[in-house]
Amino acid sequence: MKRFFDGYHPEASRFFDEVMTGEGSPRPHYDKLLSRFGQFSVDDIKARREMVNIYFRNQGITFTVYGLEEGIERLFPFDLIPRVVPSEEWALIEKGLTQRITALNLFLHDIYHTQKILRDKVIPPELVLGSPHFRREFVGITPPRGIYIHITGSDIIRDGEGNHLVLEDNLRTPSGVSYMLQNRQAMKRAFPVLFEKYKVRPVENYPQELLRTLQEVAPHGRGNPNVVVLTPGIYNSAYFEHSFLARQMGVELTEGRDLVVNDNMVYARTTRGLERVDVIYRRIDDDYIDPLMFRPDSKLGVAGLINAYRKGNVTLANAIGTGIADDKVIYSFVPKIIRYYLGEDPILQNVPTWLPGNPSDLKYILEHLDTLVVKAANESGGYGMLIGPESTTEEQERFAELIVKNPRNYIAQPTISLSRHPSLFNDSELYGCHIDLRPYVLNGKTTTIVPGGLTRVALKRGSLVVNSSQGGGSKDTWVVDE
16 A cells, blocks of 8 residues: 655755755654654545545635636645644744844834934935835834834745745735644644644644734723724735634724724724724735825725824834835845844844845846846735746846836845745645745734744745745644654
């Protein structure tokens, strides 16, 4: 009888394999997993796959893909083989992310107040002041408790030597945490014995930690603060997550039409009448959140919300204007930002980055487009990107024109050899797929990182793009204590 994992041999290449060493032996923290999976037949795996699919369908675990004629709702692709992270490896990630978020919060406070980092010429002022996410309207405004970044989802990869690198920071409305939580529930149903063999740290308390963080950053003097989730509505790609988190926290899920501002106070319309709102976990971008301040044609936001925010009567998580800190151009300066504000070397390094705004970098980029990854500075979801080794000459020429026309809007990076992890296809085919990791950082009175995160996997053979909108899926992530 053919057993699962029979015949899995990671190809010798520049890619770091998460499960096997270069000599072909299992890494110590995968021993129990491989031993247990080695007891399964292909039919066993198919049965567990169907169990997970039924669970996902019953829970309505979907994401939205725009522009497809056959329909936009899809089950979120899920791979049955979990990623295992040993505790010492997790400790490094946790420490590095805490350092990073601390420095970025100090950066945002500085940028919206004295701008000392610009006067000291650590970052060219035009890169910050010319960013579409720099909100001049909020210079001099301090959010409640001085915290700008409450929820973060930084993307971490491993290079060919297994080093952890931060690929990007998501500081505006980071998504995916609901899939992290549902992946864990699905795995517990499909492989309960594995959880008995491993000491897997729990992630199920994330909604309670999120609620605690949001309550901690409420405006001063507000006991038992009222928290709501603000969603663009059912047609948003992450609507499942918005509704899921609101339900798990036990708070109201609201749309812009459900909220009203009176005398610079925010209220929710309820069957009991108007109720004061203290904290809004917003899943709406800055541009759409208040038609009186930003886009007047927005039907998603709340008229007058920004005035209430400026007066300190409501907390917006994350704060208005945080987008400047996850601009991909500013990302390249984060190591300098850490040294400037904390006087420390970065624990987690960046991916090397070239900026077309620098003449020498521009020359290098244009001469090496066939080997580089080029990204638009303010796009997400895998859009606005050129992967040089996989691109055509015509695509390279088109990107060259875009870069020369608007150099501030692009960065370039080497084609990183993302680590690989065995993943399952057609319930029987097993081969290495590229992965990254998105841990979720909560920042209130203290910084909390739930042990795990969303391991995203490129489910197209050979693809480096892990975004669900581009054919990617996810795995459960197990932080284990030996």
